[in-house]
Amino acid sequence: MDHEILKIENLKRNFIVGSETVHALKGVSFNVEQGEFLTIMGASGSGKTTLLNILGCLDSPTEGTYLLDNISIASLPKNDLAKLRNQKIGFVFQSFNLLARTTAIENVELPLLYNPKVSAKERKERAY
Numbered sequence: 001m002d003h004e005i006l007k008i009e010n011l012k013r014n015f016i017v018g019s020e021t022v023h024a025l026k027g028v029s030f031n032v033e034q035g036e037f038l039t040i041m042g043a044s045g046s047g048k049t050t051l052l053n054i055l056g057c058l059d060s061p062t063e064g065t066y067l068l069d070n071i072s073i074a075s076l077p078k079n080d081l082a083k084l085r086n087q088k089i090g091f092v093f094q095s096f097n098l099l100a101r102t103t104a105i106e107n108v109e110l111p112l113l114y115n116p117k118v119s120a121k122e123r124k125e126r127a128y
């Protein structure tokens, strides 16, 4: 049976700017199943980056629910979000964000370095 890997419901994100409130997301709902590929399209300023920041656990919604692999994200503290990012999410950035003073292989190894479940041996093998 298909498994819903992302479930978001009525997701809202407001930014307070001085005395104004910017409603960047006004109640977004959708589900994504395991193995499904998804593209988010929209005009500049429509909220793509705001949504991706939340889906990627870099930011939290003002309101609404977000379940990542059945874990509720909305009220998790920063450290728990960092753990989820490490274990469940891969980012491919527009710029590569490589560290200049480490080798290519060390750059590949780096995210696994922060995962205590992966041994040094496995880390090196997987990076290689």
Ligand SMILES: Nc1ncnc2c1ncn2[C@@H]1O[C@H](COP(=O)(O)OP(=O)(O)O)[C@@H](O)[C@H]1O
Residues within 6 Å of the ligand: 015, 016, 017, 022, 023, 024, 042, 043, 044, 045, 046, 047, 048, 049, 050, 051
């Ligand atoms: N940190 C922020 N503070 C205030 N307003 C923001 C912030 N981030 C985004 N916005 C506003 O939220 C809306 C959506 O922005 P954004 O998610 O960057 O759209 P997109 O990536 O689709 O161009 C825009 O009106 C933008 O100005």
Ligand SMILES: [Mg+2]
Residues within 6 Å of the ligand: 048, 049, 050
């Ligand atoms: Mg953007």
